[in-house]
Amino acid sequence: MKVPIFLGLILIVLLIVTRVTRFKQKPEPETVSYIPQYLKSIPASAFSACGRCETSWKYTEGHTTYYSETSGMFPLCESCWQQLTPSERLPYYKKLYNDWKRMGDTVVSWENIEKAVLAGN
Numbered sequence: 001m002k003v004p005i006f007l008g009l010i011l012i013v014l015l016i017v018t019r020v021t022r023f024k025q026k027p028e029p030e031t032v033s034y035i036p037q038y039l040k041s042i043p044a045s046a047f048s049a050c051g052r053c054e055t056s057w058k059y060t061e062g063h064t065t066y067y068s069e070t071s072g073m074f075p076l077c078e079s080c081w082q083q084l085t086p087s088e089r090l091p092y093y094k095k096l097y098n099d100w101k102r103m104g105d106t107v108v109s110w111e112n113i114e115k116a117v118l119a120g121n
């Protein structure tokens with residue numbers, strides 16, 4: 001009757017080793033460096049994300065498009081922004097603009113945003 005217990009122990013050890021290995025293979029993605037240290041403990045789900053690849057702003061930097069001298073927006077990460085043409089980018093800006101409007105922002109003008117995006121900013 002000692003053999004089944006021994007096999008059970010091996011199985012448990014194997015399970016632990018598998019878990020440790022899996023954990024090592026999938027490390028937490030590197031947090032981008034501009035995020036202050038005190039924010040790094042906040043879960044990625046607390047940040048909003050790129051409108052295309054949905055990577056949390058905790059792990060990637062947005063491409064900021066300035067639509068006025070002082071105001072900008074970043075619906076896309078730098079990588080997605082580079083993969084798209086200006087007209088392909090437009091729907092992601094429109095969606096964020098509509099989200100802002102839904103939240104009560106009436107100051108931002110869509111015409112300014114559209115102009116900036118189509119100009120390749």
Ligand SMILES: [Zn+2]
Pocket residue numbers: 050051052053054055076077078079080081
């Ligand atoms: Zn992206």
